[in-house]
Amino acid sequence: MKKFRYAVISSMLAVSVSLTACSSGESGEEALPSEPSSSDDNTSADSTENEDEGADDTVNTGDVETSVEATGDEDVVLEFWIHQTGEDETNVYIERIDDFNEAHEDIHVEAEVIIDDGASAYSDSINAALVAGNLPDVMAVDGPYVASFADAGVIQPIDEFVDEETKEQYVDSIIEQGTYQNELYSLGAMEASVMLYYNKDILEEEGIEPASSLEDAWTWDELMNNANQLTTDDRYGLNLFMDYDVGEWLTFMGAPLIWSNGGELISEDGTVVDGHLNSSENIESFEYIASLFEDGVVSESPGQTQFEEGKAALALGGPWIAVSAEDAEMNWGMMPYPYVGEKVSPSGSMAYAVTSITDHPQEAAELMKWMTNEESSIAVAEATGMPPAQASAFEKMEKFNEKPWSIMKEQVTETAKARPSTPAYPVLTDAFAQIFHAAALGEDVEKVAEQQVSRVERELRKFD
Amino acid sequence: MEKESVKTKTSYFPKPYAVKGGRSMPKKKKRLFRKSSFREAVTGYFFLLPALILLGVFLLYPMASAFYYSFTDFYILTPDEKSFIGLENFTFIFQDAEFRQAFWNTVYFTIIVVPVQLAVALGLALLINQKLKFRIFFRTAFFSPVVMSLVVVSILWTFMYNPNEGLINEFLGMVGIPSQPFLTSPDQAMNSIIVMSVWQGAGFQMMIFLAGLQNIPNHLYEAADIDGANRWHKFWNITLPGLRNVALFIFITITIAAFKLLVQPMIMTQGGPLGSTKSLVYHIYETGFNYRDVGYASAMAVIFTVIVLIITIVQRILIREERG
Numbered sequence: 001m002k003k004f005r006y007a008v009i010s011s012m013l014a015v016s017v018s019l020t021a022c023s024s025g026e027s028g029e030e031a032l033p034s035e036p037s038s039s040d041d042n043t044s045a046d047s048t049e050n051e052d053e054g055a056d057d058t059v060n061t062g063d064v065e066t067s068v069e070a071t072g073d074e075d076v077v078l079e080f081w082i083h084q085t086g087e088d089e090t091n092v093y094i095e096r097i098d099d100f101n102e103a104h105e106d107i108h109v110e111a112e113v114i115i116d117d118g119a120s121a122y123s124d125s126i127n128a129a130l131v132a133g134n135l136p137d138v139m140a141v142d143g144p145y146v147a148s149f150a151d152a153g154v155i156q157p158i159d160e161f162v163d164e165e166t167k168e169q170y171v172d173s174i175i176e177q178g179t180y181q182n183e184l185y186s187l188g189a190m191e192a193s194v195m196l197y198y199n200k201d202i203l204e205e206e207g208i209e210p211a212s213s214l215e216d217a218w219t220w221d222e223l224m225n226n227a228n229q230l231t232t233d234d235r236y237g238l239n240l241f242m243d244y245d246v247g248e249w250l251t252f253m254g255a256p257l258i259w260s261n262g263g264e265l266i267s268e269d270g271t272v273v274d275g276h277l278n279s280s281e282n283i284e285s286f287e288y289i290a291s292l293f294e295d296g297v298v299s300e301s302p303g304q305t306q307f308e309e310g311k312a313a314l315a316l317g318g319p320w321i322a323v324s325a326e327d328a329e330m331n332w333g334m335m336p337y338p339y340v341g342e343k344v345s346p347s348g349s350m351a352y353a354v355t356s357i358t359d360h361p362q363e364a365a366e367l368m369k370w371m372t373n374e375e376s377s378i379a380v381a382e383a384t385g386m387p388p389a390q391a392s393a394f395e396k397m398e399k400f401n402e403k404p405w406s407i408m409k410e411q412v413t414e415t416a417k418a419r420p421s422t423p424a425y426p427v428l429t430d431a432f433a434q435i436f437h438a439a440a441l442g443e444d445v446e447k448v449a450e451q452q453v454s455r456v457e458r459e460l461r462k463f464d
Numbered sequence: 465m466e467k468e469s470v471k472t473k474t475s476y477f478p479k480p481y482a483v484k485g486g487r488s489m490p491k492k493k494k495r496l497f498r499k500s501s502f503r504e505a506v507t508g509y510f511f512l513l514p515a516l517i518l519l520g521v522f523l524l525y526p527m528a529s530a531f532y533y534s535f536t537d538f539y540i541l542t543p544d545e546k547s548f549i550g551l552e553n554f555t556f557i558f559q560d561a562e563f564r565q566a567f568w569n570t571v572y573f574t575i576i577v578v579p580v581q582l583a584v585a586l587g588l589a590l591l592i593n594q595k596l597k598f599r600i601f602f603r604t605a606f607f608s609p610v611v612m613s614l615v616v617v618s619i620l621w622t623f624m625y626n627p628n629e630g631l632i633n634e635f636l637g638m639v640g641i642p643s644q645p646f647l648t649s650p651d652q653a654m655n656s657i658i659v660m661s662v663w664q665g666a667g668f669q670m671m672i673f674l675a676g677l678q679n680i681p682n683h684l685y686e687a688a689d690i691d692g693a694n695r696w697h698k699f700w701n702i703t704l705p706g707l708r709n710v711a712l713f714i715f716i717t718i719t720i721a722a723f724k725l726l727v728q729p730m731i732m733t734q735g736g737p738l739g740s741t742k743s744l745v746y747h748i749y750e751t752g753f754n755y756r757d758v759g760y761a762s763a764m765a766v767i768f769t770v771i772v773l774i775i776t777i778v779q780r781i782l783i784r785e786e787r788g
Contacts, residue, residue, distance in 0.1 A: 120753055120754060123753075123754075124753055127540045127541075127753060127756065130540065130541060130543060131540060131543045148541065148756075149541065151541075152539070152541030152542045153542070154541055242648075245734050246734050246736045246737075247734065299627075299628065300627075300645065300648040301626055301627050301628065301645070301647070301648045302628065303626055303628050303629055306628070311628075426754055426755050426756065427755050430754070430755075434738070434739075437736060437737060437738065438738060441648075441649075441650065441737055441738065443738060448738075451561065455562075459755070462537075462539065462757075
């Protein structure tokens with residue numbers, strides 16, 4: 001009965017859902033006291049608020065406060081999902097969670113580490129738990145996906161647990177990323193940015209002067225001219241890391257090329273794409289991208305270490321490129337993101353959010369604040385090489401007060417812009433990436449943009 | 465003369481892979497059944513139970529729910545709010561440009577892969593059926609891709625296809641051919657996946673062909689020798705007809721497997737560039753998981769089922785006619 005084999009795949013939706021549900025059900029049993037009943041979040045919020053009013057005053061600044069007194073008789077157990085992309089990073093999270101447990105006698109956090117392969121492994125787990133009703137109390141979510149979770153009521157607003165003073169400690173882009181329809185839903189574990197890295201030796205050889213501060217950032221024309229000049233037979237001028245999936249990376253790295261030219265991915269309120277994603281400004285931007293590839297300045301498949309090997313003189317890469325360039329013992333530097341109109345740079349990374357099914361939103365928010373406070377921000381930033389989510393962490397970390405890292409700090413605190421906040425983000429980001437990729441391949445950008453617009457329009461209709 | 469010889473030959477076969485396998489068995493079975501008491505029957509069904517439960521839970525239930533979801537607007541983030549929307553999902557399939565593209569990509573893949581893989585598998589089987597030196601080594605070498613995980617193989621080939629430092633392009637460079645954008649050009653990506661898929665899959669069919677080859681009675685060849693047949697005559701009149709049932713089995717399984725293309729585009733190209741390698745199953749996966757539209761994904765899965773079903777039925781009818 002081979003013909004029934006198709007079912008294994010076609011029914012993957014349901015099967016894997018039930019499989020994962022089983023495994024997370026087991027861990028749910030360990031966390032018996034907090035077994036989330038899917039009760040209305042309003043009522044549960046009320047009941048816990050009374051119990052823990054006192055605790056709120058002592059820890060809401062997010063400082064490492066060990067003088068918190070137990071306020072309730074019963075222990076609150078929080079289930080907490082964190083993503084794993086690297087071991088050092090996970091170790092920091094675990095350490096911070098241990099510290100939290102020690103500092104809070106009345107709250108106990110049980111962390112579950114879930115592999116994040118950069119594709120869909122982590123979000124598959126969330127989807128599965130969601131359908132099975134097994135979500136944790138607090139979970140890590142990717143920044144730009146906050147809106148869709150918020151819109152669906154999967155996560156809940158945390159404004160009442162986060163006061164203005166605490167909010168101001170974060171860099172603006174973190175709050176922007178976490179806000180959907182004027183309500184705050186998430187706090188970022190770390191920030192991210194994209195810098196224009198350069199190979200010092202090659203630039204010196206060619207007599208090209210790198211930009212040394214945000215003020216004298218390169219314009220698009222300068223980038224184009226210099227990258228062209230830096231391109232030789234056995235070297236590309238610029239690396240855009242086209243080997244990463246055609247997906248989030250292209251939106252993350254490429255969106256400022258739209259924004260800087262006065263364009264947008266979607267209307268301000270996140271409901272209309274026609275006239276925005278396919279605007280004439282955007283087509284201009286995509287044509288600029290296309291010309292980079294057309295001239296052979298950028299490779300469509302650069303390989304993993306093109307920049308580190310000196311086979312590309314410039315690279316628009318994430319903070320991790322600084323780490324790998326350092327490891328490769330090359331002579332590297334970084335410049336701000338090039339601009340044409342407004343100076344804008346990418347931002348956003350993993351963030352934490354409180355699910356709607358938790359019985360303890362206040363404690364959950366407490367945990368979030370702890371995981372993103374200054375001390376945690378610094379620890380995560382050190383382990384990952386990513387910029388911290390809290391503004392004060394930048395001041396405390398020596399590295400960010402020296403060149404070239406100070407440029408990254410300037411960028412994160414001054415020009416960072418969050419990706420659009422819309423429930424249709426999963427489709428929107430793919431649409432953007434498809435147009436970007438079409439530009440790279442020299443296809444008719446306008447035509448592809450129209451196709452993608454109608455695709456996103458259909459998706460948006462679901463959220464009317 | 466020829467036809468007769470075919471018939472006599474087929475009767476020699478134990479028919480392990482015959483499409484209508486077990487035709488000769490039922491008589492015995494019936495007798496057995498009549499003898500068995502009710503109690504024995506119950507015991508028999510009891511032994512069947514674990515398998516039936518597993519099939520029910522992991523096959524029938526998911527299939528039934530997919531069928532049900534296909535009539536709803538099931539959005540994965542709001543599982544409790546799904547509502548019945550009739551045939552809306554199905555009507556959209558016919559307007560969905562991506563579905564159309566994925567469908568034709570899959571058809572293209574199947575049409576190329578099936579004959580090529582069949583031929584390669586047969587060729588390899590003939591090769592290692594001869595009394596060569598290192599015969600065992602070749603068998604292992606040709607078969608080893610089959611036991612490797614398709615994910616691993618896909619990743620390895622992605623490296624090999626890399627235009628800048630990939631193994632294949634390095635070789636091409638040695639003979640003066642410029643570097644090829646195997647996976648980054650919309651014109652080449654699907655063909656690159658086809659080559660890799662044939663390499664990975666052919667070893668399995670090779671083993672089945674090999675079993676078929678060794679089941680052809682030697683005296684037929686001896687008789688042909690006496691009649692003065694040359695190699696080509698023997699291949700055409702003895703080997704090929706002798707492999708007929710085996711080939712049919714392989715033909716059907718490759719077709720179905722080819723239609724289920726998923727891992728290669730997922731790992732190697734993410735359906736790109738410009739959707740040129742997006743297969744039907746990958747499109748269903750993306751819609752359901754990445755874009756969370758389980759309702760629409762289920763509707764496509766149902767249509768996919770129907771397509772595969774039709775292909776299988778058509779194949780069976782054709783085969784039956786040829787046999788009769």
